[in-house]
Structure formats: C-alpha cells, structure tokens
Amino acid sequence: MKLFPRFNYFIAIFIYLLVIGWNVWWTFTWLYHQRLRDLAEEGSSRLELYVTYLQGVLEKYENIPELLANDQALINLLNDHDNPEKIDFLNRYLEKINNVSNASDTYLMDKNGLTIAASNWKGENPFVGQNFSYRPYFKEAMEGRLGRYFALGTTSSLRGYYFAYPVRQNDSILGALVIKINIDSVENNWGREDQTFIVTDSNGVIFLSTNKDWRLRTLTPLPKVLYQSVVESRRYPDASLESLDIVREQSIDSGHIIRVKLPKDNTSKKFLLQNTVMQQAGWTVQILTDTNRVERFVFYVFLVISSVLVLAGLLTLVLRQRRQRKLDLRCFEEQARKVLQQANEELESRVSERTKALTKMNSLLRKEIDDRRRAEIALQNTRSELVHAAKMAALGQMSAGINHELNQPLAAIRSYSDNGKLFLQKGRLEDTMWNLEHISELTDRMAQIGVQLKQFSRKTSGQMTTVPLHGVIDGALEILGPIIRKSAVKIDVLLQPENIKVCANLVMLQQVIVNLIGNALHAVEGLPIQKVGIRACPKEGKIAITVDDNGTGIPPEHLPHIFEPFFTTKQSGQGLGLGLTITERILHEMNGEIHVLESQNGAKFLFTLEEA
Numbered sequence: 001m002k003l004f005p006r007f008n009y010f011i012a013i014f015i016y017l018l019v020i021g022w023n024v025w026w027t028f029t030w031l032y033h034q035r036l037r038d039l040a041e042e043g044s045s046r047l048e049l050y051v052t053y054l055q056g057v058l059e060k061y062e063n064i065p066e067l068l069a070n071d072q073a074l075i076n077l078l079n080d081h082d083n084p085e086k087i088d089f090l091n092r093y094l095e096k097i098n099n100v101s102n103a104s105d106t107y108l109m110d111k112n113g114l115t116i117a118a119s120n121w122k123g124e125n126p127f128v129g130q131n132f133s134y135r136p137y138f139k140e141a142m143e144g145r146l147g148r149y150f151a152l153g154t155t156s157s158l159r160g161y162y163f164a165y166p167v168r169q170n171d172s173i174l175g176a177l178v179i180k181i182n183i184d185s186v187e188n189n190w191g192r193e194d195q196t197f198i199v200t201d202s203n204g205v206i207f208l209s210t211n212k213d214w215r216l217r218t219l220t221p222l223p224k225v226l227y228q229s230v231v232e233s234r235r236y237p238d239a240s241l242e243s244l245d246i247v248r249e250q251s252i253d254s255g256h257i258i259r260v261k262l263p264k265d266n267t268s269k270k271f272l273l274q275n276t277v278m279q280q281a282g283w284t285v286q287i288l289t290d291t292n293r294v295e296r297f298v299f300y301v302f303l304v305i306s307s308v309l310v311l312a313g314l315l316t317l318v319l320r321q322r323r324q325r326k327l328d329l330r331c332f333e334e335q336a337r338k339v340l341q342q343a344n345e346e347l348e349s350r351v352s353e354r355t356k357a358l359t360k361m362n363s364l365l366r367k368e369i370d371d372r373r374r375a376e377i378a379l380q381n382t383r384s385e386l387v388h389a390a391k392m393a394a395l396g397q398m399s400a401g402i403n404h405e406l407n408q409p410l411a412a413i414r415s416y417s418d419n420g421k422l423f424l425q426k427g428r429l430e431d432t433m434w435n436l437e438h439i440s441e442l443t444d445r446m447a448q449i450g451v452q453l454k455q456f457s458r459k460t461s462g463q464m465t466t467v468p469l470h471g472v473i474d475g476a477l478e479i480l481g482p483i484i485r486k487s488a489v490k491i492d493v494l495l496q497p498e499n500i501k502v503c504a505n506l507v508m509l510q511q512v513i514v515n516l517i518g519n520a521l522h523a524v525e526g527l528p529i530q531k532v533g534i535r536a537c538p539k540e541g542k543i544a545i546t547v548d549d550n551g552t553g554i555p556p557e558h559l560p561h562i563f564e565p566f567f568t569t570k571q572s573g574q575g576l577g578l579g580l581t582i583t584e585r586i587l588h589e590m591n592g593e594i595h596v597l598e599s600q601n602g603a604k605f606l607f608t609l610e611e612a
Contacts, residue, residue, distance in 0.1 A: 024305060028298055033252075035294040036272065040254035043195070043274045047287045050190055050197055051276055054183075058161065058281060061181050064101055065165035066146065069177045074108055074167050078174035081116045091121040091128070104160050105180040111173060113138050125155045132178075134234065137164040141176035148281060150207050151235040152216075159184065159207065183208065196271070196288040203230055204284075205241060213262075218243040257291065270295075410446075413439050464590065466612040467509060469500045469536055469543070476513040483521055489530035491517075496537045501612040504590045509609075512586050515579040516547040516605055523551030523603060543611050546597070548604035554596065562596060583607075 068074070073093060077086045090108065098106040098119035105127065107118035113133020120126050132138055132154075137147030147164035160180040166173045187210050190197050199208035200219065203226055209215050216239040222230070227241060245261035245268075255274040262269060271288035278285060420435040473493060477484065484491060502509070517532060524530035529550070536545045554562060565581045580594075587594050587607050594607035 020309065024302075024309075027305075028302060031301060032294065032298050035297055036252060036257075036291070037254070039272055039289055039291065039294055040252065040274065043272060043287050043289045044254060046195065047197075047274055047276055047285065050287065051278060051285050053190070054186060054199070054278065054283075054285065055280075057181075057183060057186060061101065061103060061163055061179055062146070064103075065163045065177050065179050068097065068106075069165045069167045074177060075169050075174060077108065077117060078110055078167060079169070081110060087117055087128075090117040091119070094119040095121065101179070103179050104158070104182040105178075107178050108167070108175060109133075109138060109178060110175040111142065116175075127155060130155060135162070135164075137162045137178065138176055140164065141166045141178075142173055144173065147176070147178075149235075150201060150283075152237055152239070153180070154234055154237060157237070158182070187212075195290070198286050198288070200284045200286070202282050205230065205236065205239075207236075214244060216241065219246060258288075260288070413443070464503055464505055466501050467504045467506050469502055469545070470495055470498060472506065472510050473513060473534060476510050476517060479510075479514055480517055480521065483518075487521060487525060487530060489521060489524055489532055492531065492533045494533075494535050500536055500538070500543055502543050502609040503612045504592075504609055508586045508590065512583045512607070513547070515583045516607075519579060520547060520549035520551070520603070523549045523553075527551065538611060539608070541611065542608045544606060544608050546604060546606045548599060549602040551602040553599065553601070554603050559596060563594075 073086075073090060077083070077090050080086060094106045094108065094117055098104075103119075105118065105120055107115050107120075107127045109115050109132060113131045113135075115127045115130045115132065118127035121128050135149060135151070137149035140147030140149075141164035144166055147162065149162045149164075150160070151162070152159055159182070161183055162178055162180050164176045164178045167175045167177055187197075187208060190210055196209065196211045196214070198206045198211075198214060198219075200206050204218050204220060204222065206214050206217050206219070216236055218241055221243040222241060230236065230241065247259045248256055249259055249270070250257040252272075255272050257270060258273050259268050259270050261267070270291045272291055273286060273288055275284055275286035277283070416435040416439045420432050420439075423429075423431040423435065473495075477491060477493075513534075517534070520532040524532065527550070531550045533548045534546070535548075536543060538544075563580050563584045565578060584594050587609070590609060592607055592609045594605060597604040597606050
C-alpha cells in the first residue's frame with residue numbers, strides 16, 4: 001500500500017522538472033532572439049553611419065575633376081602635348097593641386113589613354129608616359145560621363161578610388177583628368193574588436209575591410225568567367241581572390257547568422273551579417289558583428305537561473321531535513337538544558353573563585369609596583385648622594401694640595417703688600433704699581449681655584465648636552481692640578497680628532513674623568529717614572545676613551561669585583577671603594593659602558609659614549 005504514494009511522488013517530481021525545463025528552454029530561446037534583435041539594431045545604426053562616412057569621403061573629391069577639367073591650361077597642353085615647357089608647367093601645377101586637395105595622385109590623359117602630365121612626376125614610379133586606356137574610368141570619361149572606379153594601382157600597387165572627368169574643347173573630348181584618392185583611413189577609423197566592416201565591388205570582391213586578412217578576397221567563389229574578367233581588367237593585380245569559408249546558418253529579419261572560418265588561426269566564429277548598397281558607387285557595404293557577446297550573455301543568464309534553481313532545490317531539501325532534525329532534537333532539548341544548567345552553575349562557581357583570586361593577585365601586584373617605584377626613587381636619590389659624597393671625598397683628598405696652592409699665593413700677597421707700603425712711603429710709585437699688579441694676578445689665581453672647587457662640588461641636574469671632550473679633560477686636569485704638580489706625573493693626552501664631541505652631562509662626565517685619573521695617580525705614586533695616558537677616538541659609531549697608567553696593575557683575582565661598591569685595594573683612609581661604582585653608574589645613565597682591558601703594564605680602563 002505504501003508503494004503507490006511513493007510512485008505518485010516521483011511522477012509529480014518528473015512532471016515538475018519537465019515543466020521547469022520547457023519554461024527554461026522557451027525563456028532562453030526568447031532571450032537569445034531578443035538580444036540578436038538588439039545587436040541587429042546596433043549594427044544597423046553603425047552600418048548607416050559607416051555608409052554616410054564613405055559617401056562623405058567620396059563626395060569630398062567628386063566635383064574636383066569636373067572643376068579642374070575646365071582649366072584652359074589643360075586644354076592647351078592636350079592640343080600641344082609635345083611642348084616640354086607646357087608639360088613641366090602642368091606637372092608642377094597638378095602637384096600643387098594634389099597637395100592642396102590631399103589626394104593620392106592627379107594626372108592628365110589624352111584621348112588615347114596616354115598620361116602626359118601627373119602630380120607624381122618627381123616620384124620613383126611616375127605616371128607620365130603610362131597608358132591607362134584599359135581602365136573603365138577612362139572609358140566612361142571618354143563617353144562624356146564622370147568615371148568612377150576602385151582598383152589597385154598597376155604602377156604603385158596601392159589601393160585607390162579613381163574619379164575621371166572629360167576635358168572638352170567645344171563639343172570634342174580631348175582627354176580626361178583623373179584624381180586618385182586613398183581611402184585607407186576609412187578602415188583605420190572604423191575598426192572595432194567585435195565588429196568587422198567590409199565593402200565589396202559589383203563582382204563581390206572585398207576591397208575595403210577593417211580585417212586586413214579579408215582584403216582582396218570574396219564572400220563566395222567567383223564564377224570562372226567573372227574571375228577571368230577581373231584578371232583581364234588588371235583591377236587587382238597579383239591578388240588570389242580566394243573566397244572566405246562562410247556557412248550561412250540562419251536568417252533573421254535584419255540579417256543572416258553566418259559562421260566564418262578564420263584563416264589566421266584555423267578557427268571559426270559566428271557573426272551577424274547585415275548589408276546595404278551604395279547605388280552611386282556600385283558598392284555593397286556589409287557589417288559582421290560577433291555574436292559571442294549574445295551567446296555569452298545567454299550563457300551567464302543560464303548559469304544564474306540554473307544556480308537559482310539548484311539553490312532552490314537544495315534549500316527545499318535543507319528545509320525538509322531541518323524539519324526532521326527539529327523533531328529529532330526536541331527529545332534531547334530538555335536533557336541538554338539540564339546538563340547546560342548544571343555546567344553553567346559549576347562554571348559560575350569557578351569564575352567567582354577565580355575572580356577572587358585574580359582580585360587578590362592584582363592587589364598584591366599593585367602593592368609590589370608601588371614598592372618598586374618607591375625603591376627606584378630611593379635608588380636614584382641614593383645614587384645622587386653617592387656621587388656627591390664621592391665628590392666631597394675627592395675634595396677632602398685634594399684639600400692638602402689646595403691648601404698648599406693657596407698658602408703660596410697668600411705668602412706672596414703679604415710680601416708684595418709690605419713692599420708696597422715701603423715703596424709708597426718712599427714715593428716709588430712705579431714699584432708700588434708693579435707689586436699691586438702681582439697681587440691682582442695672585443688673587444685671580446686663587447679665585448679660579450675656588451670656582452673649580454665650587455663647580456665640582458655642586459650636584460648635577462642630569463641633563464644631557466653636546467660636550468666638547470677636550471674641554472672636559474682640561475677641566476679635570478685643572479681640578480687635579482695640585483696633585484699632578486706635587487707628584488710630577490707625566491700626563492699624555494691624545495684626541496683623534498681634536499674636536500671630538502660627545503652626548504653627556506658636563507659635570508658628571510668630568511666626575512668620571514676625575515675618578516679615573518685620580519685612580520691612575522694613586523697607582524703610579526712612588527714610581528721613579530710616572531705616566532698617565534688619555535686617548536679618545538671614534539669607534540663603531542661611538543667615542544671610545546681610554547685611561548691607562550704604568551703602575552702595578554690590577555691583580556686578576558680582583559677584576560670580577562672591581563666595580564662592586566666599597567671594594568678597594570688602597571690603604572686604609574685613602575678611599576671608600578665607591579669611585580669606580582659611581583663611575584659605572586654615571587656612564588650607564590649617559591648610555592655608556594666601561595670595561596677593564598688587559599694591559600702588560602699598569603691598568604687600562606675603556607669607556608664609550610654616544611657621539612654628538
């Protein structure tokens with residue numbers, strides 16, 4: 001009993017598909033013919049424009065032969081064509097006329113068809129002396145009519161359209177004036193990829209075509225008699241006059257559907273062929289429009305409609321399956337809802353616990369960040385205090401030397417002042433002035449020592465500027481001047497080049513150099529020959545500065561600890577062990593580095609700074 005409903009179901013589907021298939025076929029057939037009609041209307045419009053354009057080109061030159069044929073100079077030459085002077089004059093005259101009219105050639109023929117003057121008389125193949133009596137345009141002109149003809153030139157082998165008009169004297173015809181025009185521009189101006197224009201003569205030979213492979217061929221094979229007639233007229237010399245391989249497939253209201261086998265690539269293509277006749281010229285103008293875009297349009301519509309139908313069928317199946325799946329899923333919905341509810345409760349519990357843990361962790365992290373910020377601020381303050389303390393320690397070490405430097409000028413000032421009193425009492429003013437000048441010089445020297453001491457002792461702001469390295473070294477040597485003079489150490493400074501500039505803080509960089517030179521002075525103390533060297537040069541985009549001495553050097557076991565705070569190899573009371581630590585931190589703040597280099601004699605420190 002269940003077989004019959006199922007059988008009826010398949011029959012209904014079959015009938016439905018049959019109806020749909022017939023509707024689709026009818027729709028595509030109607031659409032194809034509708035697009036062909038649109039294509040035919042477009043082709044008719046372009047064909048009309050093309051014919052109008054051709055007529056305009058011909059009419060431009062149609063009246064020129066008749067106008068020139070009435071010129072008395074032509075009549076005189078035909079009556080006396082053995083006169084060289086008249087022939088030369090007329091050659092130049094026709095050449096000028098030809099240039100003005102923009103024609104291809106202009107020439108004069110006598111009643112026997114012999115060319116006696118031509119515009120191309122200076123060319124490689126002049127028409128002068130050539131006989132064209134076999135040309136139909138000459139025969140028509142000798143009959144008293146305007147001759148028209150299209151052919152290949154027998155002399156130039158170039159295509160051209162000829163106008164010929166009789167030259168009369170009274171009632172007799174003396175000859176004919178001929179104008180040849182070049183209509184190749186017609187093909188160049190009207191070429192389109194999907195449309196081909198062809199113009200055939202009365203014999204069906206294609207003499208104009210926007211497809212150069214079709215020129216001088218025929219649409220249909222020429223009968224033997226007609227072919228022989230075209231060859232004897234020498235209208236198209238050396239042309240094979242082969243016919244195109246055309247198959248007419250269908251006729252419509254405004255043309256024919258044809259298939260043309262293309263000789264170039266041995267393929268075939270369908271065209272819509274439309275034509276019209278130019279009665280005056282005896283030509284048939286035809287346009288072949290490629291139907292590929294119509295077929296492509298119909299094919300795309302077929303794809304779209306087929307896709308819509310397939311999608312509709314698939315959608316129907318999907319909806320049918322969806323309804324079935326809904327029925328199957330309802331029995332699981334309640335159970336799934338309970339499972340999801342239980343899972344949701346467990347997830348909310350875990351999220352709550354995790355949120356509490358993260359909140360606590362965030363509080364600890366914020367506290368740790370605040371502690372680190374305070375520690376960094378304290379570290380910066382401590383570092384600044386250490387630098388200042390090191391300066392004060394250096395000042396304490398230099399105090400003895402500075403006291404010696406100040407005591408000498410003070411003793412000299414006292415002596416000069418006592419002498420000045422005596423010289424003043426005795427009226428020796430010049431000697432008194434000499435003593436006062438020396439006193440002034442000594443006070444300036446003492447003031448300079450005080451300025452250097454004050455500048456060295458103040459705290460720096462940490463601002464980075466462009467600093468001349470030579471000036472910083474000179475200032476450091478001035479600060480250490482009393483110690484240097486007391487120990488008679490030899491300081492060797494070499495900068496390559498002399499005008500090296502670095503990006504640093506002036507006071508902090510001077511502190512670094514004072515620390516390094518001070519350590520070198522302590523290292524050479526007591527030696528018979530005491531040397532301290534300072535070198536600087538560019539290296540790998542930075543400035544490398546070395547300070548070395550000829551002292552006892554640094555033991556290898558002390559090298560790993562040389563930059564640690566409060567580590568010193570000096571005797572008790574001579575240092576705190578902070579100089580190199582402070583030096584390393586100062587250079588780090590100025591984007592620099594410091595290293596201890598291996599040296600055969602003494603110690604050698606290298607530090608680098610950015611070049612300004």
